[in-house]
Amino acid sequence: MSLLFCTMFLTGCVQTNVIDDVNIATGIGIDKSGDQLLGSIMIPVFKPDKSFGNFTFSAKGTIMRDLMTEIQKKASQPIVSGSLDLAFFGEDVAREGINQIVEVFLRDPSVGARIHLAVVDGKAIDIFKGRYGDRGNAAYLAQLLEHNIEGENLPLTNLHQFLASLSQKGKDAYLPLLKKTHSHLVNITGIALFKDDKVVAILPENKMFYFKLLVDKHTRGSVKVKDKDEESTVQSITSKNKIRLVSRNPYKFAVHMKIKGILTEHKERTLKKGEVHKIEKHLEKQVVVECKKMIENFQKKEIDPAGFGHIAKSKTRNFDFNKWNESYKSARFQVTADVNIIEVGVVK
DSSP: OOGGGSOOEEEOSSOEEEGGGSEEOOEEEEEEETTEEEEEEEEEEEOTTSOEEEEEEEEEESSHHHHHHHHHHHOSSOEEOTTOOEEEEEHHHHHHOOHHHHHHHHHOTTSOTTOEEEEESSOHHHHHTSOOSSSOHHHHHHHHHHHHHHHSSOOOOOHHHHHHHHHSTTOOOEEEEEEEEETTEEEEEEEEEEETTEEEEEEEGGGHHHHHHHHSOOSSOEEEEEETTEEEEEEEEEEEEEEEEEETTTTEEEEEEEEEEEEEEESSSSOOTTHHHHHHHHHHHHHHHHHHHHHHHHHHHTOOTTOHHHHHHHTSTTOOHHHHHHHHHHOEEEEEEEEEEEEOTTOO
């Protein structure tokens, strides 16, 4: 039986709604339009043949309340947010600050803490108006993010994580950067790095593996190992990191990463004796170089997504964040890596 004829209910803190009598918002996007905000809300459409379509309401306003009021005026049925899965921000909005926008979600008890947030290279409304997969746009976009968090190089991000980073001194927030590359395709093209609630830098896609090593842990993932003319691929990676405060005046941190993986590709068809050990050492060197460069770049931009300031505070009595902002610029970092290739996959 079609979902349109099921007697399912949406339960909220104030009232109960029959699903046929409401529009269920699955995604909200906020863009800039001149000196105003352009808000868009994605609604799933259930067709008689049991396929899914999508409809997008949009409106302009100066604050979030104006946007929601104007969008509700265009809807023939009330729009409810109990099934909201996605909140996307155009890069132009994110560079000006999104704290007031996400606070609206925080005050709405029907919005779950685990909804997916992302910054869009372009306009959020353009992503919502695409046509992705056969289960609707919201399912495609949510699964795109979940799949890359669980099995690729995207660190864990959601509303709860983002708000925690915003409120925690000594750690800066980050969100995935999305780009619509085709009418039916969206790519994760990097990581948007925040200072307070504003995007100040973009980490490119080819650095995401190393970023996740620093800020999260891999359960699966992949990386290419390059040495002169040789190239290998290590996949099915698990990783964990440990960051220690070694000394103060100046601050010095030890960053150690343990990585396990499977060698799945290699330039040669056969592996020479000692070749696996050689690849392990190349990857260790590669990780150390890339992570150290990344941390130094964070210092120059005065951002701290890895949370070194939070670690320093937790290990220092009477810690002063005003002094830390200057100390961070001159802090030193000792980065080490331990790589263990436990299988050679298809390589013999």
